Amino acid sequence: MKSVLLAFALTLFCSLHGFAQSTCVSLEYEQQETRRDPSILYRMQQPLAGSGSFNSEVISGAIGSGSLSVIRIPVVVHILFNKGEQNISNEQIMSQISVLNNDFRLVHKDTAQIPLRFRSAASDVHIEFVLASVNPQGYATSGIVRKQTSSISFGMDDKIKFSNAGGDDAWDSDRYLNIWVGNLSAGIIGYSSVIGADKLRDGIVVRYTAFGNAGTVQAPYTKGRTAVHELGHWMGLRHIWGDQFCGSDGVDDTPQQGNATRGCPTGVISTCSNLPLGNMYNNFMDLTNDECMNMFTNGQRDKMRASFAKGGAHNALLSSNGATGIPLPEVAPVAPAADIAIRMYPNPAVNAVTVDISKCENLIGQFITIHNHLGQQVSQVKITATLTTINIQSLNAGMYFLKAGKQGKPYKLLKATGVTTP
Template sequence: MKKILLSAVALLMLFSCQNDTTEITPSADAIAKRGCASQEVLAAQMKADPSLALRMNEIEAFTQKSMLTGRLVNGKIEIPVVVNVLYRTTAENISLAQIQSQIDVLNKDFNAANSDFNQVPSLFAGVKANVEISFVLEAIYRKATTKTSWGTNDAMKIASQGGIAPTTPTTRMNLWACTIGGGILGYAQFPGGSSSTDGVVIDSKYLGNTGTAVYPFNLGRTATHEVGHWMNLRHIWGDATCGSDLVSDTPTHNAANSGVPAYPHYSTCSGNPVEMTMNYMDYTDDRGMYMFSNGQKSRMAAVFVSGGSRASFRL
């Protein structure tokens, strides 16, 4: 298991070098590998707003301090969710049932109530986590569009560009369901970004576990992965060869995994650890991911503590 020993200088380097990272982008015709644009969007936001790196460094320092001192949230954290549906076709105008199925998946995955949680290998049984955060669907807004795809430049969040502006994003998690394109299943804004673009975007073909949801990303885990980013989790491979995800109890991965790797799957990084391929923050198929770790739980909880970047969501 890796240890986190990041100085303020190292943190600055971590966030100021994000433009050098790349995402695995699957084919737009037949998506066989998970595509998440969160890191790509972060790089663009940091280029447009250099002060974002400083804010994220401050958030990271606060997170590490909160984790070390135990200053984490006690009590209930319930996230109100506003879903914004942008549709061109009837299929894209996803049903209430499909939207609610996604909320149900989030509640199961973040509360260790998912039926595949018991598949976590014994090697990781001691660190598998019940994050204890719940979600409630508060509102759905729908808007017809002529766009065939929205891309990752946040246009779906801007009314003047045909999108839907977020609803009270400091106390609501906004989720946009639309056709993203480019082989991207979804992306999220990390803590520290502008409230006018805060939230999670999921391609409507990969939202929930019913209706138009398309295999092998038809179990609602795209949103689980992206909400993890929204709560300050990094990809488990650290978006670099043998990189750090800033969590101490996840093994070092040499790169993203896809499909459903056979267990045990060994890393090529130092020590050749068994990779936690079933972690929600990898790139495996929906049926291949079914756990967060205790370290990830602590990292997520830190954003909700008093003074944290998402403390306004506390009940």
């Protein structure tokens, strides 16, 4: 039993998706985590926690109104940056959310590349991801937290997950999926927390050059599959080769295979007497290049969804309101353009925001007001000049709406934490 638990622990701790020389510090991480919390290994072997072989009958019909009802997960993305290039754009973040939804719903553009011999096993997982619209304090949010850090890079020690260590604290993991993005140490492309571990560490970590399919991404991680892979671990999946020669991933419909696959192979590759199918190297839980990953199996789908069943590690997320807050009002764009009467900067802002009404001087003498997502006024400043600076230090982080004058359009204002760049 001890050897089985150790093998499974190594599997989840070794959720790295990197180059051939990638550093897998699974043993060190396991020792660190079990010293901190010796009960982790016990919790990992409990039913629905992700250990052992999965029996689909245990979970059938247990989620929502049916076993294939769509599960929607509120996401918060923590961006930790030391240099400007690491402060990735909203567009890059949104590209990753799009990749997750396309891959977990099996509607991505690479479905035609799934080998014919595996197409009957390819699965729509019926899981979707949406950026949070309400933060833990109940205020509107973009679901993105940006924070400048003095840390040049982060390792597998989870410092990226704690503000007092140069990272950013997790949001309540019973309500949100936490994704941390930053500059990781050489050889580390991403990793996942362990089912049954500390909730303050719950979530996945991804290198900023492997997040999404735009912006700063670098080959061979240009299609956002690192986060897909790590979320597989987060929901209880093991590497497809079982992290040992001809090992088992605990899923019946993934062929046994000898080791991890690198690069972008083609044709039937046989190991562990797995003919006629051969290795399923195109599976998201192998380590091929992003462009060559394209499927989860039906068995993997069932195992991932089991983590949301009653008693499962992520069951609480089913009742989260993190992405179902009061709908936000239609707002004017924030980018300066010829047809926009006012400008405000910086946005996002931390301490203060400056409003420029030079194109609309008739507003002098009226008021600039800021409202929260409930429509409640939280700040008011009289306009006495074309430039007005408003102190927003007392506001909680999140999304607000700024209006200049009684008839002014609402403009979206993001109050950030830490340090932002204009």
